[in-house]
Amino acid sequence: MKDNQQNLIRFLIGLGDDSVVLSHRLSEWCSNGPYLEEDIALSNIALDYIGRARMFYQYAAELEGDKRTEDDIAFLRNEREYTNLLIHELPINDFAFTMVRQYFLDVYYCQYLLQLCESTDERIAAIAAKAVKESRYHLKRSKPWIKQLAEGTDESRERVQLALDELENFVGELFLMEEWETQLANDKLVVDRKTLEANWNSEVQSFLAESDMKFPDSKIQIRGGRNGIHTEHLGHMLSEMQYLQRSMPGLEW
Amino acid sequence: MQTVNDAEEQLKFDQRIIDEQKIEPTDWMPDAYRQNLIRQMSQHAHSEVIGMQPEGNWITRAPTLRRKAVLLSKVQDEAGHGLYLYSATESLGITRSDLIEALQSGTAKYASIFNYPTLTWADMGAIGWLVDGAAIVNQISLQRTSYGPYARAMVRICKEESFHQRQGYEIMTVLAKGSAEQKQMAQDAMNRNWWPSLMMFGPHDSDSAHSGKSMKWKIKRVSNDQLRQKFIDQTVPQIEELGLDMPDPELKWNEERGSYDSGEINWEEFYQVINGSGPCNYQRIKHHKKAHKEGEWVREAVRAYQEKQNAKKQTNVA
Numbered sequence: 001m002k003d004n005q006q007n008l009i010r011f012l013i014g015l016g017d018d019s020v021v022l023s024h025r026l027s028e029w030c031s032n033g034p035y036l037e038e039d040i041a042l043s044n045i046a047l048d049y050i051g052r053a054r055m056f057y058q059y060a061a062e063l064e065g066d067k068r069t070e071d072d073i074a075f076l077r078n079e080r081e082y083t084n085l086l087i088h089e090l091p092i093n094d095f096a097f098t099m100v101r102q103y104f105l106d107v108y109y110c111q112y113l114l115q116l117c118e119s120t121d122e123r124i125a126a127i128a129a130k131a132v133k134e135s136r137y138h139l140k141r142s143k144p145w146i147k148q149l150a151e152g153t154d155e156s157r158e159r160v161q162l163a164l165d166e167l168e169n170f171v172g173e174l175f176l177m178e179e180w181e182t183q184l185a186n187d188k189l190v191v192d193r194k195t196l197e198a199n200w201n202s203e204v205q206s207f208l209a210e211s212d213m214k215f216p217d218s219k220i221q222i223r224g225g226r227n228g229i230h231t232e233h234l235g236h237m238l239s240e241m242q243y244l245q246r247s248m249p250g251l252e253w
Numbered sequence: 254m255q256t257v258n259d260a261e262e263q264l265k266f267d268q269r270i271i272d273e274q275k276i277e278p279t280d281w282m283p284d285a286y287r288q289n290l291i292r293q294m295s296q297h298a299h300s301e302v303i304g305m306q307p308e309g310n311w312i313t314r315a316p317t318l319r320r321k322a323v324l325l326s327k328v329q330d331e332a333g334h335g336l337y338l339y340s341a342t343e344s345l346g347i348t349r350s351d352l353i354e355a356l357q358s359g360t361a362k363y364a365s366i367f368n369y370p371t372l373t374w375a376d377m378g379a380i381g382w383l384v385d386g387a388a389i390v391n392q393i394s395l396q397r398t399s400y401g402p403y404a405r406a407m408v409r410i411c412k413e414e415s416f417h418q419r420q421g422y423e424i425m426t427v428l429a430k431g432s433a434e435q436k437q438m439a440q441d442a443m444n445r446n447w448w449p450s451l452m453m454f455g456p457h458d459s460d461s462a463h464s465g466k467s468m469k470w471k472i473k474r475v476s477n478d479q480l481r482q483k484f485i486d487q488t489v490p491q492i493e494e495l496g497l498d499m500p501d502p503e504l505k506w507n508e509e510r511g512s513y514d515s516g517e518i519n520w521e522e523f524y525q526v527i528n529g530s531g532p533c534n535y536q537r538i539k540h541h542k543k544a545h546k547e548g549e550w551v552r553e554a555v556r557a558y559q560e561k562q563n564a565k566k567q568t569n570v571a
């Protein structure tokens with residue numbers, strides 16, 4: 001039981017990290033998008049993910065016995081302590097990369113969160129129920145973008161292809177389970193992500209096929225995020241994000 | 254040249270202005286009225302959009318998750334205001350891309366306040382509190398402007414602006430009651446933003462190039478100096494409440510006038526910034542151009558996709 005509690009906290013912080021890191025990336029588009037409408041839309045998605053991060057961290061903090069706040073968790077851990085899956089932390093690159101990653105994650109979260117709604121932990125189920133609605137909405141936006149970019153100009157298609165090439169390295173990790181996470185899944189507290197891979201593949205493949213594009217079924221599997229092994233990008237993100245809390249510690253903001 | 258018909262329309266138009274009726278996009282209006290509106294409304298729209306940059310400068314460095322969410326949604330609101338004002342301006346027969354071109358070429362202006370840098374987190378407080386506060390004072394008066402779409406845009410926008418001001422003031426409150434370093438940060442940000450905020454109301458009434466006609470047409474309803482005074486009067490008690498030192502030693506209550514007296518604005522600085530030589534003018538437009546240029550391939554792709562879809566529909570019909 002004690003073990004399960006520790007694992008659950010670890011799980012919640014991992015999901016919070018996924019959200020906080022992706023929201024940070026999405027917020028980088030603010031005032032930089034190809035349309036003012038896109039600045040608004042991407043900010044909206046970023047806001048949804050900040051909301052998720054806060055819900056996961058708050059719950060983790062409660063389970064820990066309120067020794068830390070959501071902000072302590074977000075702002076006072078370093079690179080090796082962050083446990084997000086790597087795909088979330090990759091730089092925004094260009095608009096094609098941002099949208100392909102978003103589409104991939106939207107498909108993933110729609111499936112993942114729907115199952116997480118069945119968690120035997122009511123609080124987790126409630127967070128998942130709220131978040132899955134958001135992700136369905138995000139997917140409604142990202143899908144048409146992929147289509148337009150894939151079938152627009154030669155340049156936009158090439159950019160989509162480059163995004164697919166880069167993401168090939170990082171999608172696999174979405175479906176790799178840690179041992180402690182498998183224990184939680186056995187207790188029906190969380191979802192076994194492994195089981196989602198086939199569905200994810202077929203949904204993405206058939207959609208890309210409409211535009212005559214492909215994404216490999218068996219992907220390269222770079223892993224490490226959940227164990228604090230990151231790309232070199234995360235450290236830079238955290239040094240920016242955490243700068244105030246680190247340089248003037250222990251204050252109210 | 255004015256035709257007989259135009260002269261008649263002009264009379265009708267003048268009467269409608271006198272009667273406080275709203276002018277709508279399809280109504281006849283004098284060309285100078287139209288041009289004046291395009292200038293003012295697009296300037297307002299550009300201000301919302303360029304204003305995203307100084308605050309955007311702190312989104313990735315906001316000190317807590319809650320502050321980050323509030324700031325991001327504020328900046329997102331400003332983008333929405335820009336969008337809304339662009340389409341209101343388009344009702345006057347000009348396209349958004351023309352407006353953006355005028356911004357990038359420097360023919361259209363935006364609020365000079367956004368040409369100052371946001372150096373510390375406290376600027377997020379000072380901007381929300383002072384800059385949005387000044388904007389509200391101005392925009393409330395514009396809810397009664399004579400052009401219908403502009404008046405309605407102001408009503409809608411003002412609702413969100415009061416949330417912006419509150420979040421700014423809240424940031425200032427926390428800092429002003431925080432550590433010595435935080436308090437210093439708040440004082441400094443207020444000092445730096447105070448004068449540029451007063452400049453937002455424009456030149457003195459006696460020196461204002463566009464004011465006379467705008468007032469006559471009821472595009473503008475309250476004069477620059479009156480609006481500025483209103484802002485000063487509502488803000489000084491808030492400075493006291495925060496426990497910060499006055500940013501202007503000449504700020505003093507004038508019993509007779511029932512208003513605060515204040516020092517003179519540095520008008521040389523005002524014109525310098527308006528004419529393009531503020532600390533961030535170059536950077537703001539450069540940023541806007543860069544984002545616009547980098548997005549060009551996306552817009553091209555959207556157009557190409559649309560054309561392909563249209564062509565498909567055509568062959569399906571045929």
Ligand SMILES: [Fe+2]
Nearest residue numbers: 301330331334
């Ligand atoms: Fe605004």
Ligand SMILES: [Fe+2]
Nearest residue numbers: 301334388392
């Ligand atoms: Fe405004």
Ligand SMILES: [Fe+2]
Nearest residue numbers: 331385414417
């Ligand atoms: Fe605002």
